[in-house]
Amino acid sequence: MKPPADTIFALSSGALPAGVAVVRLSGPRAFRALEALTQKPLLEARQAALRKIVGRSGLMLDKALVLTFQAPHSFTGEDVVELHLHGSRAVVHAVLGELGEMIGLRQAEAGEFSRRAFENGRLDLIEAEGLAELISAETEMQRRLAVEQSFGGQSALYEGWAQRLTYARAMIEAELDFADEDDVPGSVADKMVQDIRKLQDELGRHLTYARAGEIIRDGYKIAIIGAPNAGKSSLLNALASRDIAIVTEVAGTTRDIIHVDLDLDGYLVKLFDTAGLRDSEDLVEQEGIRRAWMAIEEADLVIHLEEIDSRAERPELPRHKEILWVGSKSDLHQTSLNYDLCLSAKTGEGIPGLRAFIVEKIQGVWAGGSVPTRQRQLDLLKIASNSIRDALNARELEFRAEHLRSAAAALGRITGRVDVEQLLDVIFSQFCIGK
Numbered sequence: 001m002k003p004p005a006d007t008i009f010a011l012s013s014g015a016l017p018a019g020v021a022v023v024r025l026s027g028p029r030a031f032r033a034l035e036a037l038t039q040k041p042l043l044e045a046r047q048a049a050l051r052k053i054v055g056r057s058g059l060m061l062d063k064a065l066v067l068t069f070q071a072p073h074s075f076t077g078e079d080v081v082e083l084h085l086h087g088s089r090a091v092v093h094a095v096l097g098e099l100g101e102m103i104g105l106r107q108a109e110a111g112e113f114s115r116r117a118f119e120n121g122r123l124d125l126i127e128a129e130g131l132a133e134l135i136s137a138e139t140e141m142q143r144r145l146a147v148e149q150s151f152g153g154q155s156a157l158y159e160g161w162a163q164r165l166t167y168a169r170a171m172i173e174a175e176l177d178f179a180d181e182d183d184v185p186g187s188v189a190d191k192m193v194q195d196i197r198k199l200q201d202e203l204g205r206h207l208t209y210a211r212a213g214e215i216i217r218d219g220y221k222i223a224i225i226g227a228p229n230a231g232k233s234s235l236l237n238a239l240a241s242r243d244i245a246i247v248t249e250v251a252g253t254t255r256d257i258i259h260v261d262l263d264l265d266g267y268l269v270k271l272f273d274t275a276g277l278r279d280s281e282d283l284v285e286q287e288g289i290r291r292a293w294m295a296i297e298e299a300d301l302v303i304h305l306e307e308i309d310s311r312a313e314r315p316e317l318p319r320h321k322e323i324l325w326v327g328s329k330s331d332l333h334q335t336s337l338n339y340d341l342c343l344s345a346k347t348g349e350g351i352p353g354l355r356a357f358i359v360e361k362i363q364g365v366w367a368g369g370s371v372p373t374r375q376r377q378l379d380l381l382k383i384a385s386n387s388i389r390d391a392l393n394a395r396e397l398e399f400r401a402e403h404l405r406s407a408a409a410a411l412g413r414i415t416g417r418v419d420v421e422q423l424l425d426v427i428f429s430q431f432c433i434g435k
């Protein structure tokens, strides 16, 4: 028998002061705590009521909307109480102080509500990870990706695969059991192989989207490079619609990398303005140029900027990089076919075209649907994929069955259906308190 869980509580809503602050309690003593605070009998579950919140001293702390959820019909699967308080520091402080004095109650740790939801089977691990992403989402596409992950889309995909693997294994084992009977058709195994091949393709395709998950989550990285005075900082400011980088007529103004996060049509774009690439005696500038090369290496897209018709030598860039050749200061020059795109940071001409180009590039990488979003998921997907490959290569039916079992187990570990105890601390500690 497990000992009864502590009853935990925390401020679950955001920074104070706020209009309303939600304090959440979960565990076997949550309802008793509410009765103590309101000095009234319990309400009907899931029905909000306005109640005085009273401290031990008899002092009224607040008048608040209170709400109960009866186990197992709650977020955590335990008895849950919500106090919708006035969102001042003093009210919240006083109420949390009262709760802390009650026997069997303690402050929740980061992610503890979600962890309980997981332990009570209300969420699987992917959904829990998805919730963490949903809470930290800043752009529309981060939100969409997190919704796909937190409300079962991605889990259903992996569970579907795991079921097909288990089915195939069952077929093989059946065939093994009847192996000494002459009249068992071998075609069962053939059908199974076909489906597993298909699954292997689907999984392979899914794995190619790993980069997409990263780009949506962590941003699409663009390095703006080019000779000194080409107008790189001005372009960054134009794209960001604000003055971030210093713009001067002195060549070599940008010495370190300036970085801004942009939200382009819901996609997070990380823009890096680099030092002009040129031979320099200046040590600081040399370091800036070294960092510019590093930014190029890490970029998903490199924008090479050069004043239209400039005869400056173009740098030799890594072959595998996607490079957009852009001509700048189109207000001063005729636009030219020597470039993919011409623009003026000064007049704004060409800037919408550049934005559209960037958005299209990212849309080409991800246009919705389930993708792996964490290294943990990726590692297990690769293990599953390798096991499936081994199963398809195996001659003996026994080995096939064994490899299929490993593949299904790896998928099971992604959703947390299989031994994951050691992982839980890592995953749930990344949450904020109150979640």
Ligand SMILES: Nc1nc2c(c(=O)[nH]1)N(C=O)[C@@H](CNc1ccc(C(=O)N[C@@H](CCC(=O)O)C(=O)O)cc1)CN2
Binding pocket: 022, 069, 072, 073, 074, 075, 082
């Ligand atoms: N006030 C408040 N809003 C919130 C939350 C919360 O905890 N409190 N949530 C916290 O993350 C999210 C909603 N998540 C929730 C998930 C399940 C249940 C729940 O009571 N489930 C029951 C009943 C379902 C039903 O009504 O049909 C169940 O599944 O049995 C509640 C909230 C977002 N909004």
Ligand SMILES: Nc1nc2c(ncn2[C@@H]2O[C@H](COP(=O)(O)OP(=O)(O)OP(=O)(O)O)[C@@H](O)[C@H]2O)c(=O)[nH]1
Binding pocket: 226, 227, 228, 229, 230, 231, 232, 233, 234, 235, 246, 247, 248, 249, 250, 251, 252, 253, 254, 255, 274, 275, 276, 328, 329, 330, 331, 332, 343, 344, 345, 346, 347
């Ligand atoms: N007419 C015109 N001038 C521009 C335009 N963009 C930038 N400039 C000017 O060109 C000069 C250099 O611009 P910056 O944006 O500092 O160029 P940079 O490439 O970042 O230069 P470094 O930081 O030195 O590498 C400044 O005087 C800008 O005002 C443009 O579109 N049209």
